[in-house]
Amino acid sequence: MLLEALRLALSTVFRNKLRSFLTVLGIVIGVASVIAMVTVGQGSTAQVQSDVASLGSNLLMIRPGAPGRGPGGGSNDATPLTLADMQALLRYVPDIVAATPSSSRSQTVVFGEMNHTVQVTGTDDAYFGIRGWTLDFGRIFSDGEMRIGTPVCVLGTTTSVALIGEGNPVGTTIRVGKISCEVIGLLAKREASTFGQDDNDIIVMPLKAFQRRISGNKNVQSISVTFRDGAKAEDVTTQIQSLMRERRKLTGDQSDDFNVFDMKQISSVLTGITGVLTGLLSAVAAISLLVGGIGIMNIMLVSVTERTREIGIRMAVGATESQVLMQFLVEAIVLSLIGGILGILLGLGLGALGSYALNIGFLPDYRIVVASFIFSAVVGVVFGYFPARRAARLDPIEALRHQ
Amino acid sequence: MTAAATPMLELRHLSKIYGVDEAKVYALNDVNLSVQKGEFIAVMGPSGSGKSSAMNILGCLDTPTSGQYLLFGTDVTGLDRDQRALLRRHFLGFIFQGFNLLARTTALENVELPLIYQGIPAEERRERSMDALIKVGLQGRADHRPSELSGGQQQRVAIARAIVTKPGLILADEPTGNLDSARGREIMELLVQLNREEGLSVLMVTHEPDMADYANRIVTFVDGKIQSDKVRDRHAA
Ligand SMILES: Nc1ncnc2c1ncn2[C@@H]1O[C@H](COP(=O)(O)OP(=O)(O)OP(=O)(O)O)[C@@H](O)[C@H]1O
Numbered sequence: 001m002l003l004e005a006l007r008l009a010l011s012t013v014f015r016n017k018l019r020s021f022l023t024v025l026g027i028v029i030g031v032a033s034v035i036a037m038v039t040v041g042q043g044s045t046a047q048v049q050s051d052v053a054s055l056g057s058n059l060l061m062i063r064p065g066a067p068g069r070g071p072g073g074g075s076n077d078a079t080p081l082t083l084a085d086m087q088a089l090l091r092y093v094p095d096i097v098a099a100t101p102s103s104s105r106s107q108t109v110v111f112g113e114m115n116h117t118v119q120v121t122g123t124d125d126a127y128f129g130i131r132g133w134t135l136d137f138g139r140i141f142s143d144g145e146m147r148i149g150t151p152v153c154v155l156g157t158t159t160s161v162a163l164i165g166e167g168n169p170v171g172t173t174i175r176v177g178k179i180s181c182e183v184i185g186l187l188a189k190r191e192a193s194t195f196g197q198d199d200n201d202i203i204v205m206p207l208k209a210f211q212r213r214i215s216g217n218k219n220v221q222s223i224s225v226t227f228r229d230g231a232k233a234e235d236v237t238t239q240i241q242s243l244m245r246e247r248r249k250l251t252g253d254q255s256d257d258f259n260v261f262d263m264k265q266i267s268s269v270l271t272g273i274t275g276v277l278t279g280l281l282s283a284v285a286a287i288s289l290l291v292g293g294i295g296i297m298n299i300m301l302v303s304v305t306e307r308t309r310e311i312g313i314r315m316a317v318g319a320t321e322s323q324v325l326m327q328f329l330v331e332a333i334v335l336s337l338i339g340g341i342l343g344i345l346l347g348l349g350l351g352a353l354g355s356y357a358l359n360i361g362f363l364p365d366y367r368i369v370v371a372s373f374i375f376s377a378v379v380g381v382v383f384g385y386f387p388a389r390r391a392a393r394l395d396p397i398e399a400l401r402h403q
Numbered sequence: 404m405t406a407a408a409t410p411m412l413e414l415r416h417l418s419k420i421y422g423v424d425e426a427k428v429y430a431l432n433d434v435n436l437s438v439q440k441g442e443f444i445a446v447m448g449p450s451g452s453g454k455s456s457a458m459n460i461l462g463c464l465d466t467p468t469s470g471q472y473l474l475f476g477t478d479v480t481g482l483d484r485d486q487r488a489l490l491r492r493h494f495l496g497f498i499f500q501g502f503n504l505l506a507r508t509t510a511l512e513n514v515e516l517p518l519i520y521q522g523i524p525a526e527e528r529r530e531r532s533m534d535a536l537i538k539v540g541l542q543g544r545a546d547h548r549p550s551e552l553s554g555g556q557q558q559r560v561a562i563a564r565a566i567v568t569k570p571g572l573i574l575a576d577e578p579t580g581n582l583d584s585a586r587g588r589e590i591m592e593l594l595v596q597l598n599r600e601e602g603l604s605v606l607m608v609t610h611e612p613d614m615a616d617y618a619n620r621i622v623t624f625v626d627g628k629i630q631s632d633k634v635r636d637r638h639a640a
């Protein structure tokens with residue numbers, strides 16, 4: 001009997017293809033947006049997590065400026081950091097195992113006819129280890145180059161491709177701002193981009209060269225440190241804060257004019273934001289599913305009215321209430337499942353597109369696919385039940401008399 | 404009072420009232436009727452005399468306001484909707500004036516419909532429905548839709564649908580009302596044949612004395628009451 005109901009429902013649904021399609025459009029859109037959202041959301045969450053992993057664990061970053069701003073927004077009227085600060089940190093905070101200074105500035109770089117604007121960072125050799133970079137070609141700075149401030153640079157793949165093209169750029173000389181700079185290394189491509197920003201678009205040079213030739217001062221914009229495994233980020237932060245307060249001669253009632261960021265914590269906040277966004281958009285999608293369900297209910301009600309006579313005939317030849325109920329319920333479920341399946345396909349397609357556009361991994365979650373499928377069946381049951389019951393409760397005589 | 408076999412169906416003091424208070428209409432007023440198995444009864448009477456009301460109650464499509472309706476000695480007025488549906492499914496066959504076929508569905512599928520609700524497997528369903536279509540002379544029309552059939556052919560599909568379950572009683576409310584008299588006679592001859600050969604009991608409402616001539620008993624309603632009830636020789640068919 002269920003098989004018969006299914007056969008009947010399919011033939012009814014396919015007899016009116018356009019109408020059926022319009023009926024399920026709400027479900028299609030709802031399911032597709034849930035799936036696309038979740039797919040892209042999960043992709044970007046995984047992205048943030050892999051960014052965190054590539055940052056290396058146990059990373060803290062110190063920047064001048066009052067706390068309460070993001071890692072990029074330290075105010076510049078605060079006393080700048082210096083290399084001496086970094087050396088003091090390494091010496092007096094025993095939990096710190098490595099430290100690297102960095103200063104960055106956006107520069108126009110030129111090679112032959114090619115022009116490219118890129119973030120140029122001056123730092124030392126510890127930078128690569130702390131930030132989790134490896135090299136595809138060439139080498140990093142030597143001690144001599146760092147001491148003297150030789151204008152040599154290591155390129156990210158995006159920068160290298162944009163300026164020089166595919167392949168090994170080592171040995172070429174490029175113009176960075178006003179200076180000529182020899183390329184000595186190429187960073188391995190990182191499959192990472194933090195929220196659409198390409199990590200591989202980068203030039204790294206010795207801090208001294210950067211200070212002398214680009215920034216023109218002895219300032220260090222930030223110091224990144226890693227601390228030993230087992231130490232707590234909060235404890236290390238406290239130690240850094242007291243040392244820095246001392247070095248910056250802050251008295252008891254003065255507040256910090258520098259900031260210590262726990263990169264992991266920032267990343268988890270970012271992950272949280274992604275989660276909230278996904279949740280929000282999913283709520284919107286859920287509402288569209290609800291609207292889709294009401295659309296199905298509406299059409300089913302119309303259909304029951306249109307087919308009153310048919311229902312009467314079926315009752316006259318012996319259909320029971322539950323059989324009529326089943327017929328219409330199955331029809332509603334078939335409709336919403338068709339919507340669900342179309343929505344899943346569309347959602348996965350959009351998710352793949354979105355992941356590609358945002359340059360993050362395509363991570364479809366089969367659980368959400370299964371959940372969408374079940375949910376659309378539930379929508380069919382919930383919103384089909386009322387019209388189906390109306391059909392089943394019809395009085396056979398009234399139904400037969402219906403024109 | 405003893406030896407008479409229990410009638411197939413019996414109406415006792417049956418009334419059907421529509422409306423309330425001043426608007427009250429006695430569609431049936433204290434009707435008593437008894438029908439034996441194998442009878443072919445024509446129900447006649449002026450418009451509004453309660454013929455259809457009686458048929459609907461006999462067909463378990465409607466319930467009386469008061470009185471009893473006994474099927475093989477069992478009162479069925481107290482049955483619930485599902486039980487009445489089962490009675491219709493297994494014991495009754497309907498033929499309507501307006502044919503009442505499912506549009507956009509072939510003749511064969513229309514005839515199969517009651518068998519679907521009986522839970523008969525697809526293959527047997529097909530076979531029995533084809534047999535029924537052959538019986539009503541529509542072997543070549545199984546795949547036609549109602550809109551592709553003449554009125555007389557549509558009514559034969561309806562008859563095939565009514566007899567495919569081998570019911571005990573066929574209820575026909577003006578089965579020839581929408582047909583010309585030649586087509587009407589064809590239908591009547593078919594019903595008489597089924598009545599004779601298959602032992603089907605037939606209760607048929609008609610306005611036309613010509614058609615009533617095919618019956619062996621004529622019950623006449625006037626104002627919701629049975630005015631006359633005559634057993635007679637069947638018209639030479
Ligand atoms: N659903 C209804 N509501 C109110 N009154 C009704 C209803 N159905 C029938 N009646 C009334 O009951 C009476 C009997 O109607 P019924 O349909 O049984 O007559 P009939 O003998 O079949 O007439 P006809 O020959 O015109 O078909 C009529 O007065 C009619 O108006």
Ligand SMILES: [Mg+2]
Pocket residue numbers: 454455456576
């Ligand atoms: Mg009538």
